[in-house]
Amino acid sequence: MMKKYFILLCVIVSLQAEEVYATFTVEAQKSADLAFSSGGIVDRVLVDVGTMVQKGEPLAILQNDDLKAMLQIAQTTLKYAKKEYQRQVQVKNIIDKAKFDQYAYKYESAKAQLHYKQALLDKTILKSPFEGVIFSKKVEAGDVVSGAMIRTLFEIQSQHQRKLILEYDQKYWKSVKVGDRFSYTLDGEDKRYEGVITKIYPTVESDERKIKAEVLTKDIKVGLFGTGTIITSKRDAE
Structure with missing residues (x-):
């Protein structure tokens, strides 16, 4: 039954x-067209068609020695602005408030400048947004790229x-x-x-x-x- x-x-x-x-x-x-968001001359191309890459792995780098120097200057400026600010904190109660605010401003401004210079440097390094394989490459060392006319340099897809x-x-x-x-x-x-x-x-x-x-x-x-x-x-x- x-x-x-x-x-x-x-x-x-x-x-x-x-x-x-x-x-x-x-x-x-997953697939993506990759390009620099800033302009410059391509210094190094680190991958080719068929290269397996990890998320965050550098693919190409623009010439950026000037930005590295600017970043070092910003790091030094922040270092001494922080020291001066910390000294003023110790005597905050016996100095003019407006004068103390000037040191605080210089310290905060130096931190902001460091973040800004680091962001500019980061834009010269094109990184993979996810793990995948490069299936198209349209750039070589020495090529000029423009932030105003963004063009695809690599195409990537999930592996x-x-x-x-x-x-x-x-x-x-x-x-x-x-x-x-x-x-x-x-x-x-x-x-x-x-x-x-x-x-x-x-x-x-x-x-x-x-x-x-x-x-x-x-x-x-x-x-x-x-x-x-x-x-x-x-x-x-x-």
């Missing part, structure tokens, strides 16, 4: 299941994390939901893969009347494409 009930339940579920055809392309889960960008007919906009399974094959392969829809785009593509969705995966070459079916449920759509 229980066996018959189980078979009947499976039949009901299968009748409720709905398969939605979808095509997809493979994109990196392993990928996402499938699905497209399916708009008529299924009520049926497909986040969490639905996606069974798919890559073009030219027989192997079948499975994933789960993690995001559905909120608008319909006006040209082809398609809806887009995302499925996260790993270690598939960016740019590949394929087809598959979204396994959804008519019951859930009602």
Whole structure:
């Protein structure tokens, strides 16, 4: 009796299941176009196409000897402004308040100048925003870059994390939901893969009347494409 009930339940579920055809392309889960925010002459290029980089790793450096010198001057100025301020703190109660405020101002101003000079120096070092791989390099040592005309110098993408960008007919906009399974094959392969829809785009593509969705995966070459079916449920759509 229980066996018959189980078979009947499976039949009901299968009748409720709905398969939605979808095509997809493979994109990196993270990608970015990188450029300097300040101008100058490129002193060193530290990576090439295919280089694996960590978050915060330097990729290229502008000539910055003048800014390093300015930073050293700011550090020295702060050092002595702090000493003078600390001496005045010891006699604060017996000196003119306006005079004490002048020393406090010089000390705070010196700290602000140091932060400013450090920020200028930091802008001459282009760093990776996340762990990934460089897949495009458009700069060499000696190139001139301009902060007023920012151009992409490197393109980076996540090393392993990928996402499938699905497209399916708009008529299924009520049926497909986040969490639905996606069974798919890559073009030219027989192997079948499975994933789960993690995001559905909120608008319909006006040209082809398609809806887009995302499925996260790993270690598939960016740019590949394929087809598959979204396994959804008519019951859930009602």
